[in-house]
Amino acid sequence: MSDVNYAGFWRRVLAAIVDSLILLVPMIAVMYVFGILDGLFESPDTRAPLPLGFVVFSLVVGWGYKALLESSAMQATPGKMALGLRVTDLEGGRLSLGTATLRSWPWWLGSVFQLVEGILGMSSALSTIVSFAGLISVVVVAFTARKQGVHDLIAKALVLRRAAA
Numbered sequence: 001m002s003d004v005n006y007a008g009f010w011r012r013v014l015a016a017i018v019d020s021l022i023l024l025v026p027m028i029a030v031m032y033v034f035g036i037l038d039g040l041f042e043s044p045d046t047r048a049p050l051p052l053g054f055v056v057f058s059l060v061v062g063w064g065y066k067a068l069l070e071s072s073a074m075q076a077t078p079g080k081m082a083l084g085l086r087v088t089d090l091e092g093g094r095l096s097l098g099t100a101t102l103r104s105w106p107w108w109l110g111s112v113f114q115l116v117e118g119i120l121g122m123s124s125a126l127s128t129i130v131s132f133a134g135l136i137s138v139v140v141v142a143f144t145a146r147k148q149g150v151h152d153l154i155a156k157a158l159v160l161r162r163a164a165a
Helices: 009-034 052-070 078-082 097-103 105-120 125-143 150-155
Strands: 085-089 157-161
Touching: 009 052, 009 078, 009 085, 009 125, 052 097, 052 105, 078 085, 085 097, 097 105, 097 150, 105 125, 105 150, 125 150, 150 157
Parallel strands: none
Antiparallel strands: 085 157
């Protein structure tokens, strides 16, 4: 791949913010249905645990949004498309769904651990550590030559700026 234009850290952050805002609408609607909004501003000590159905819904939606869209012919989420980005393998090709799932771990793995901890009645220490590792994985983008996070390196993926038409 010649003349590769890697997507920088801040452009990727902006794309993530756009995607988060898009996902916020269905999440708030489902939170309303589950009655989660009622206790949202209560003390964490008195707040009821999140319903299992909501946790599963949020995991499926979060995974599906990223992995399905980034492995599709679009090769991008709406946030990435809005900022002129696409996700590729190291040769510029499309990611498989499995590779896109692997690449998206910083966005869903902490929630999986949180779900398991909730089911088993464990403390949230492990999910906190996994979520922090996901954050570090994303921040690494700012410091690598090809603007890859740890999740990109593991999945052998790149996030590129689309060529100007």
